[in-house]
Amino acid sequence: MTDILDAIHEDHANMVKMLNALERQLAVFDAGETPDYDIVRGVVDYCLDYPDLYHHPKEDLVFERLKVRDPAAAAEIGDLPGQHAELAVRTRRLQEAVAAVLGDLEVPHGRLNQTLREFLDAYRQHMNEEERAFLPAARRVLSAEDLAEIQDRLDHPADPLFGAPSEERFAALRQDILNWAEDAT
Numbered sequence: 001m002t003d004i005l006d007a008i009h010e011d012h013a014n015m016v017k018m019l020n021a022l023e024r025q026l027a028v029f030d031a032g033e034t035p036d037y038d039i040v041r042g043v044v045d046y047c048l049d050y051p052d053l054y055h056h057p058k059e060d061l062v063f064e065r066l067k068v069r070d071p072a073a074a075a076e077i078g079d080l081p082g083q084h085a086e087l088a089v090r091t092r093r094l095q096e097a098v099a100a101v102l103g104d105l106e107v108p109h110g111r112l113n114q115t116l117r118e119f120l121d122a123y124r125q126h127m128n129e130e131e132r133a134f135l136p137a138a139r140r141v142l143s144a145e146d147l148a149e150i151q152d153r154l155d156h157p158a159d160p161l162f163g164a165p166s167e168e169r170f171a172a173l174r175q176d177i178l179n180w181a182e183d184a185t
């Protein structure tokens with residue numbers, strides 16, 4: 001049976017695919033060509049609408065409970081909610097940069113590049129750490145009752161990008177992810 005920790009892990013697997021799609025657009029941009037801004041914007045919108053609203057709050061609740069059950073284990077992980085707030089700021093920054101480019105405002109190549117790079121690195125590092133330390137600690141410490149109770153306190157909306165059906169506004173990003181999944185097989 002899948003529980004809240006499995007759901008978090010599954011979100012991470014999806015978010016890896018999303019970040020890889022953004023990485024490909026960054027490579028296009030670095031090569032001096034125009035990225036597909038529907039894909040870039042899809043990543044930004046998705047992060048604002050799903051990780052920020054549902055994935056990170058899910059983790060924050062698990063983290064809160066971990067702090068109660070095993071403060072030392074939680075302390076080793078650090079300030080998870082603070083990292084989520086920082087990712088939200090980075091996402092807004094990327095959103096503004098993309099809006100400026102699409103609004104024909106002058107955005108220096110280096111600045112957009114740096115914003116994209118930092119966004120990608122911060123997201124990846126955060127998720128890798130959660131997979132390495134946070135999820136195993138939560139799995140070790142929290143009981144099935146803890147996890148079920150957290151699950152009950154949350155909303156569980158469909159994932160607008162990876163769920164079926166995917167929302168139309170994510171069509172370009174979804175298609176890119178599917179194309180690359182096919183290439184990999």
Ligand SMILES: [Fe+2]
Nearest residue numbers: 056059084130
């Ligand atoms: Fe997180």
Ligand SMILES: [Fe+2]
Nearest residue numbers: 055059127130
């Ligand atoms: Fe996460």
